[in-house]
Structures are given as C-alpha cells and as structure tokens.
Amino acid sequence: MSAITLSGVVKQYPGGHVAVRDLDLAIPDGSFTCLLGPSGCGKTTTLRMVAGLEQPTAGEIRVGDRVLDAVDRGVYVPPEKRGMGLVFQNYALWPHLTVLRNVEFGLRMRKVPAAARRERAMEALRKVRVAECADRYPSQLSGGQQQRVALARMLAVDPEVLLLDEPLSNLDARLRLEMRTELKRIHDETGATVVFVTHDQMEAMTMATHVAVMNEGELQQVAPPVEMYERPGNRFVAEFVGSPPMNVVAVAEPLGGLAGSLLRYVEKRAGLSAPGCVGVRPEALRLAAGPDAPPADAWSHEAAVETVLPAGSSWTVQLRLDDTEVFAVTHEDPGVAPGDTVRCWARPDRLHVFAADGTRMTAWDDATAPVGKAAR
Numbered sequence: 001m002s003a004i005t006l007s008g009v010v011k012q013y014p015g016g017h018v019a020v021r022d023l024d025l026a027i028p029d030g031s032f033t034c035l036l037g038p039s040g041c042g043k044t045t046t047l048r049m050v051a052g053l054e055q056p057t058a059g060e061i062r063v064g065d066r067v068l069d070a071v072d073r074g075v076y077v078p079p080e081k082r083g084m085g086l087v088f089q090n091y092a093l094w095p096h097l098t099v100l101r102n103v104e105f106g107l108r109m110r111k112v113p114a115a116a117r118r119e120r121a122m123e124a125l126r127k128v129r130v131a132e133c134a135d136r137y138p139s140q141l142s143g144g145q146q147q148r149v150a151l152a153r154m155l156a157v158d159p160e161v162l163l164l165d166e167p168l169s170n171l172d173a174r175l176r177l178e179m180r181t182e183l184k185r186i187h188d189e190t191g192a193t194v195v196f197v198t199h200d201q202m203e204a205m206t207m208a209t210h211v212a213v214m215n216e217g218e219l220q221q222v223a224p225p226v227e228m229y230e231r232p233g234n235r236f237v238a239e240f241v242g243s244p245p246m247n248v249v250a251v252a253e254p255l256g257g258l259a260g261s262l263l264r265y266v267e268k269r270a271g272l273s274a275p276g277c278v279g280v281r282p283e284a285l286r287l288a289a290g291p292d293a294p295p296a297d298a299w300s301h302e303a304a305v306e307t308v309l310p311a312g313s314s315w316t317v318q319l320r321l322d323d324t325e326v327f328a329v330t331h332e333d334p335g336v337a338p339g340d341t342v343r344c345w346a347r348p349d350r351l352h353v354f355a356a357d358g359t360r361m362t363a364w365d366d367a368t369a370p371v372g373k374a375a376r
C-alpha cells in the first residue's frame, strides 16, 4: 500500500516564511496526483517534505501504515530510507559518470548483479529514448536529454512512489507531449503512486487522475481533473483552472446592469441569498445573433462584440456586457464582427455561483442539475 497521507503539515522556513499551512492531503495508492498552483504556492516544498528533503515544522506524513515524519514524536526518516524515486528540476546527474553508470547507480546501491543492472538501465534509457547516449557524460547532453536520463535513473529502480518536480520543463513542446504520454503509460504499467508538481494546468489536466490545487501554502481542492473543471470548489480554483479563464462577475450590492441581471436570475431560479459572484466558462457562453433567440430558461444579456480571434479550430470572441469584458469561445464560426450587438446566454447548469467568501454554493448546482445528474 503506497497511499500517502499528510496530516496537519506545516512548513515554516527559518526566515519565518510559512510555505505550507496546515495541509491535510490524502494521495490515493496508485494515483497520478498533480500538485498544481501558481509560483510560490508551496508545491515544491510539499513534495520535498514527502521526499524527506525538508522536515515539516508540524504534522505527520505517512506512506501506507509507515510513519515517515511525526514532528511531535520526533520521527523523521531520511530520504534514502523512504524508498521513493525522485526527479527534481535540477536533475543532479553525477558529472563524472557516464549516462549508463548514472542510471545504474541506484541499482548498484541495491546490490543488483552487474548483468541485470546493465539490462535494467538500458531498458529504462530506451523507455525515455536516450539509449544512444548511454556512453556519454552528462556535460555532453542537452538539458532535455539530461532530464530524460534523470527519469531513466528513477525508473530503473522501479520504486512504488515516484516524486516528480516539473520533470518536463526543459523539453521542447513536441518532446514534452511525447513524455507526457510516456509517463502516463509508465504509470499504467507500474501502478506506482506518482506525485507530480507542475504549474502547467494542461499538464495536470491531461496526465493526472487527481489534481490538488494549492494557493499561498493552502490546499484549495483535490479532485479528478474533470470534476475540478466542472465543479471548482471555490473562486480561486474556478479562475486558476481553465484557459481562457472563467468569466467571473461580482454580484454584491449596489447593483445595476450585468451584475443585477445575474443576481436576479440566480435569486429567482434558486432562491439563493447573498451570492458573492457568478462565473461562466468561455465555452459555456453562447451567442445568439440576428433572429436566433436564447432558450427560454437560459440567462441572457445584451453584449457588444469587441474582437473576434480565429484560431483555426476555435474562435475567441471578446465581448463587452455593460462595463464588463468577458470572453466566449466557440468551435464554429460565430458569424459576428466587431461592433455587432448580440445576445449572449448560458444554460443555468453552466453557471457557477460562489458565496461572498469565495466558496461554491452547491445549492445552485442542486437546483439547476439536469435531470439524472441531480444526485451527483
């Protein structure tokens, strides 16, 4: 069992900065969990604590039933005794060893016989497509090749827990895509528990079975990627996950125009009191031009088209609703031009309603869920 559990974990650095606050996080056995969040939110610190490279200031970290850190009982297991595979941004290959010897290193420490060691190291190098570099030294490799060697070094020892900190950051776009697929395949094959730090939401959304979003040292939400996208638990997650980001409009008093229209709609439809803001994803915002009318139960508002940005397979339309700029994304030519006036609309179940403190008002979801999804 390689589930990882962090309970009440705090990390305060010697200068006094609190990088991680009271973190409770359960990483399921065999999951591919991405820690996602803006720069400085505490992702790397969290991963380094799981690896044993940093010690928490408070709290407990366990893998399965094994306690690795328990600050109040003075328990701390050093990194080399945690049996985890690590690949960090600075992949720290040994400069005086060839690529092959670097990849064999962990196996040598585990006293694997020479022939088996070589075979496993070469297999790991083939997996990440740098087998032809086996006899070179790290200084003779590109940054991307070094990163792949670091991945091979980790894979060769076949650990049950893999900790990866932006391991694809030095690769070009094509190789990055290939390595994502490769890592997903490796995860499926080995069943290892993977914890992957990234600030790239596409990377998180495409690879992860679970995404944990952090902000300013605090965990915001943990959920499978689709659920995170469709039901963000608070305003921060709603605006952080998705590109272009969700349009979010504050609906606090005093109200006029767009905010008033949204507030009246939300109140009438679900009888909610005191929502703080309402959001709609760009692809959920539809345009009705000319004689087309929005569906009767939809929310709608008049909008002025400001710009239309075609991108081959989609169009991004910038709209002005009263004084608010919003974005709509369509996958068919919207047939509008700057200066046009259109009605934009959204189905009730595509609106996200948040309270004044930013938390999701699930009463809205319950009131507007399409038939058959009410129990979700």
Ligand SMILES: Nc1ncnc2c1ncn2[C@@H]1O[C@H](COP(=O)(O)OP(=O)(O)OP(=O)(O)O)[C@@H](O)[C@H]1O
Residues within 6 Å of the ligand: 013, 014, 015, 017, 018, 019, 037, 038, 039, 040, 041, 042, 043, 044, 045, 046, 199
């Ligand atoms: N050794 C340290 N001493 C003091 N403060 C630190 C130390 N390491 C990190 N920090 C601070 O802790 C906070 C969290 O840093 P961390 O590296 O965990 O963030 P991150 O989310 O991984 O960011 P990035 O995506 O930029 O790597 C930051 O404000 C950072 O400046």
